[in-house]
Amino acid sequence: MKKDATTEEKIKAAAKEVFLAKGFAGCSSREIAKAAGENVALVNYYFRSKGQLFELIFKSAMEDFLLSMIHVFNSEQSLEQKMRIFIEREFEFLTKHPELPSFIINEMNREEGCAVGEHTIHFEKIAETGIFNECIKAQQEGTMREINLISVIMLIMSNCQYPTMAKNLMKNIHQLTDEEYTLQLKTHQSHVTEMLVNYLFPKNNSTK
Amino acid sequence: MKKDATTEEKIKAAAKEVFLAKGFAGCSSREIAKAAGENVALVNYYFRSKGQLFELIFKSAMEDFLLSMIHVFNSEQSLEQKMRIFIEREFEFLTKHPELPSFIINEMNREEGCAVGEHTIHFEKIAETGIFNECIKAQQEGTMREINLISVIMLIMSNCQYPTMAKNLMKNIHQLTDEEYTLQLKTHQSHVTEMLVNYLFPKNNSTK
DNA sequence: GCTTGTTTTAAACACTTGTTTAAAATAGTT
DNA sequence: AACTATTTTAAACAAGTGTTTAAAACAAGC
Numbered sequence: 001m002k003k004d005a006t007t008e009e010k011i012k013a014a015a016k017e018v019f020l021a022k023g024f025a026g027c028s029s030r031e032i033a034k035a036a037g038e039n040v041a042l043v044n045y046y047f048r049s050k051g052q053l054f055e056l057i058f059k060s061a062m063e064d065f066l067l068s069m070i071h072v073f074n075s076e077q078s079l080e081q082k083m084r085i086f087i088e089r090e091f092e093f094l095t096k097h098p099e100l101p102s103f104i105i106n107e108m109n110r111e112e113g114c115a116v117g118e119h120t121i122h123f124e125k126i127a128e129t130g131i132f133n134e135c136i137k138a139q140q141e142g143t144m145r146e147i148n149l150i151s152v153i154m155l156i157m158s159n160c161q162y163p164t165m166a167k168n169l170m171k172n173i174h175q176l177t178d179e180e181y182t183l184q185l186k187t188h189q190s191h192v193t194e195m196l197v198n199y200l201f202p203k204n205n206s207t208k
Numbered sequence: 209m210k211k212d213a214t215t216e217e218k219i220k221a222a223a224k225e226v227f228l229a230k231g232f233a234g235c236s237s238r239e240i241a242k243a244a245g246e247n248v249a250l251v252n253y254y255f256r257s258k259g260q261l262f263e264l265i266f267k268s269a270m271e272d273f274l275l276s277m278i279h280v281f282n283s284e285q286s287l288e289q290k291m292r293i294f295i296e297r298e299f300e301f302l303t304k305h306p307e308l309p310s311f312i313i314n315e316m317n318r319e320e321g322c323a324v325g326e327h328t329i330h331f332e333k334i335a336e337t338g339i340f341n342e343c344i345k346a347q348q349e350g351t352m353r354e355i356n357l358i359s360v361i362m363l364i365m366s367n368c369q370y371p372t373m374a375k376n377l378m379k380n381i382h383q384l385t386d387e388e389y390t391l392q393l394k395t396h397q398s399h400v401t402e403m404l405v406n407y408l409f410p411k412n413n414s415t416k
Numbered sequence: 417g418c419t420t421g422t423t424t425t426a427a428a429c430a431c432t433t434g435t436t437t438a439a440a441a442t443a444g445t446t
Numbered sequence: 447a448a449c450t451a452t453t454t455t456a457a458a459c460a461a462g463t464g465t466t467t468a469a470a471a472c473a474a475g476c
Contacts, residue, residue, distance in 0.1 A: 007423080026233040026318075029464060039425060044465060051464095099317075106314060108376045109307075110234075123381050150382055151396045155403070158370035163362055168316045173331050174358055188359045191407075195363070199403040215453080237434060247455055252435060259434095 008046045010036040012056070015043075019057050020099045023106055024050075058107055065100055066122040068093045073129035079138050080201045082131075084193055090160040091189045101161040145200050152200065159192040216254045218244040220264070223251075227265050228307040231314055232258075266315055273308055274330040276301045281337035287346050288409045290339075292401055298368040299397045309369040353408050360408065367400040 005013070014036035018027045029050050033040040047053035072086045094101065126132075135152070138144035163170075163185055171181050213221070222244035226235045237258050241248040255261035279297065281290065302309070334340075343360065346352035371378075371393055379389050 022319075023231075023233065023314075025231070028462075030462085040464090041426085041466080042424070045423080049464075102310075102313065102317065105310060105374055105377055106231075108380065109310065111230075119380055120383060147399060148392070148395060150378070150392055151399050154371055154374075154378065154396055155367070155399065157374065158366045159363070162366035162370045166313055166362075166365065169313055170358070170362065172316065172327055175328060184356070184358055187356060188362055191355060191359050191363065195403060195407040198407060199399075236432075238432085248434090249436080249456085250454070253453080257434075 007036075007038055007042060011038055011043055011046060012053075015053050016057050016061070019054060020061065020103050023103065024054050024110070058104075061100060062104060062119055063122060064097070065104055066119070066126070070126055070129060073126065073131040079134060079144065080197055083197055083200065087156065087160060087189070087193050087196065090156070091185075094160060094164040095185075098164045098167065102165045105165075143201060145202060147200070155196060155199075159196065163188055215244075215246055215250060219246060219251055219254060219261075223261050224265050224269070227262060228269065228311050231311065232262050232318070266312075269308060270312060270327055271330060272305070273312055274327070274334070278334055278337060281334065281339040287342060287352060288405055291405055291408065295364065295368060295397070295401050295404065298364070299393075302368060302372040303393075306372040306375065310373045313373075351409060353410060355408070363404060363407075367404065371396055371400075 011032065015032045018032050018035055021027075029043050030040050032050075032053075033043050043050065043053060047056065068090065069086070072082055072089055075082065075085070077085070132149055135144060135149055139146055167181060170176065170184075171178070176184065219240065223240045226240050226243055229235075237251050238248050240258075240261075241251050251258065251261060255264065276298065277294070281294075283290065283293070285293070340357055343352060343357055347354055375389060378384065378392075379386070384392065
């Protein structure tokens with residue numbers, strides 16, 4: 001946390017930390033205030049309610065989440081190479097922010113349905129990079145497998161996000177230490193990369 | 209819910225439903241009691257505390273979760289065929305219990321660390337089916353790719369579980385209806401199956 | 417100095433939380 | 447029937463919840 005941040009920023013930073021770790025229902029306003037080193041009333045003074053503060057945090061988390069996808073797509077490289085780099089960046093990003101996918105999926109599954117319908121905006125930014133058109137073109141040329149683009153995204157997300165989300169589960173089931181799991185993750189990443197690239201860009205000309 | 213269940217069973221059933229949907233922090237004792245149609249005090253009368261009731265539910269959920277893996281492994285079939293059937297069963301199971309993976313992963317990530325260290329027991333049951341030895345043998349014979357078995361499990365879990373966990377996220381991002389997503393899931397399943405089988409059991413003899 | 421407006425504080429609000437209690441209802445046994 | 451043990455109830459408990467309030471502290475301008 002920065003040193004001379006304003007009270008508002010301190011609360012926001014603390015809220016992000018606590019919300020991401022424990023979810024909306026898993027923490028209290030007082031906990032956030034304490035984490036920020038400020039009075040409870042200030043949470044409502046600056047953000048009106050716990051709910052509105054959460055909404056704010058959630059949106060920015062969602063933005064981080066989706067923007068982490070965009071950077072690679074604009075570069076000048078082959079689709080296959082882009083895919084390789086993208087997976088690498090994704091693993092890198094998720095190692096730094098392991099709580100993010102769980103957080104978003106959870107809060108998305110809450111009954112109150114967090115801020116539904118607004119996140120397509122960011123997704124359209126991804127579309128604007130032209131990556132989807134690039135895929136369609138590659139599919140017409142036969143260098144990429146005929147596959148629904150939603151499935152492509154799902155394959156990538158599944159294989160990149162799940163391993164970081166399920167860290168504690170996996171550690172427990174397989175009796176691994178933190179270091180062992182980090183190592184495991186590294187070799188897993190290369191499997192994921194090879195598997196996805198092999199499947200999406202088959203080398204022998206039987207695209208099925 | 210069954211008609212003439214005992215009060216204890218009614219509470220347990222209600223607790224399972226509510227806990228799975230909302231998590232430990234996301235619901236109250238009174239909510240569970242109301243869902244069971246019983247008095248709040250009975251929750252503590254039969255289960256002593258919300259925490260102990262949760263522990264009970266969590267363990268049985270974990271059991272469902274892991275036992276869903278075991279059934280296929282004993283059958284008499286080729287490894288590849290077993291894998292295909294396993295993935296099919298897994299998708300089938302997860303469609304019926306979509307909250308299960310999120311629930312377990314979440315509660316596993318809670319600070320209190322739910323009942324850590326006891327779940328290896330079930331996992332050992334999987335080992336007893338001999339599936340792991342079978343894999344090692346296949347790897348020696350060259351019919352299966354040289355790959356850490358933990359990675360194999362992770363690949364399967366990632367690709368089967370994530371798509372059901374992220375349903376609401378995906379629906380929102382891609383603006384899909386429930387029916388559209390179910391359809392999408394169906395075609396995704398076949399991609400997952402082909403991709404995993406192709407990667408784990410490569411046909412051309414270049415196992416790398 | 418005093419007077420503005422903003423920021424921070426401690427205290428209180430009404431309500432929900434998990435849990436306990438003591439009395440009431442019920443079932444079981446002789 | 448009467449006595450027992452079990453089950454269920456409504457009420458209460460202290461502690462914690464999100465939020466509001468009214469007073470205090472602070473800063474800036476005159």
